[in-house]
Amino acid sequence: MGIKVMIQWVVRLPVAQADTALRAGLKQMGASPSGPLGHIKGRTKASWSKNRNPARITVAISEHSAGAVAVVTVDAMGTKHQEILNELSATLGKGVAERVGAATKIPARPPTKAPDRTPVIAIDRSSTQPSGSSPTNARVRAPAAAVAGEEAGDDRGITEALEKLSGLSRMLARREISHLRNILDPEEQVLALGQGTYEKLQSLIVLTDKRLIFLEKGILRESVKEFQLGAISSLSLSKGWGTESLEFTVSGAKGKITQLESGQGENIANLYRQLCNTPAAKASAPASAAPAGPDVLAQLARLGQLRDAGVLTEEEFMAKKKELLGRL
Structure with missing residues (x-):
């Protein structure tokens, strides 16, 4: 039909229940789902009000250690694929869908392996649920399927990090903040956020326990750049009149983040140094990163x-x- 975009979700439900929940969502979207268990097909109609072309949606569901894994593919003309995926996840109930990986555009020859990141739909089927209740009324749990025993409402540190941002920074980065969960790995924890300029783009600066991420999200574009913490050899802070800057070095190349509000850069730098000084970080550091002896x-x-x-x-x-x- 057009451009294909694929995403994977881990659903904390058995295969049969995940199949039922996704069929109900497609039906609510007017996609008339069909096909045997675990293989769903549907087609949405063109929507003038949403400026959206018709789309074919296929869902392949298989078993997963956390319940089930669903591979969702949207085939449509235009650029509304992510919007359709968001609508499908929203039909499962407000806040139920938690994706931790970005959708992947399928090239002419499909990739031979699945994407590295596996998004998660976290649905808690605890004993407090009324018997026979539908998935759309399920209580939300934390999204990282690989983390055992995590508490309900755990958002991997995003809320706590947001509390340290000013209202202006939140406003300037509102699209990036709403999109952040889509690019986090299942077990990744956000430690600090900032809003500044990187490579001439106003970006959300994200320090996690694994990466330094620069996220810029527009209406029709998305820019994500990331550096593993182990690859960063230095990070320094400089302060100006009401703003701060961070300079970092990765594989000999230098990068600079400017226009951070006062306190944001210092917070990121301090937390980065704390991470580097933890015993786990030192133990996992490559031999080349160890202090060198005499030249x-x-x-x-x-x-x-x-x-x-x-x-x-x-x-x-x-x-x-x-x-x-x-x-x-």
Whole structure:
């Protein structure tokens, strides 16, 4: 029909119940779902009020350790794919759908493996639910399916981080904030947020326990850039008149975040340093990130001088040289 966009959801329901819930959602959207258990097909009509073309929607459901995994594909012309996916998740009830991965556009030749990130629809079927209640009335639990025993209402630190942002920052980053859950990994925790400029784009700056993320979300565009914390070799803070800036280095390349409100950059920098100083971070750091000893090249030069002065024999020089080069 047109452009295909695919996303995966982990649903905390058995396959049969997940199938029923998604069919009900498609029916509510007017998609007339059909197909056997675990293989749903539907088609929405064009909507002039929503400026939306007709779309084919397919859902493949299979078993997952958390319940079921649903692969949802939207095939339509235009750019309303994410809007359709959002509407489908919304039919499950307000706040029920929690996605932690962005939708993926399917190329002409489909990918040979599933996307790395698996979004989650977190539905709590606890004993407090009335018998026979529909999935649309299910109570929301935390979205990260891989985290055992997490408390209801856990939003992976987003609410706490938002409380430290001013009203102006929240307003400027409102689209990014609403979209943030879509790009988080299942077990990822948000530690700090900021609103500033990166590579000439007004972006939401997100520090998690895994990454430094720059998210810019427009009406028809989305820009996400990320750096694993282990790849960041330095991060420094500078303060101006009412604003702050952060400079960081990744693989020798420098980046700069500007126009952060006073306190935002300092908060991000402090939390980043705390992460780097934790025993777990030090234990998992690559050997190349460990503090280096005396400069190897300087030692080699010194060895050459000692050899030339007759202090070291040629054999002693070559043995020590081999040892030093082995440290590189």
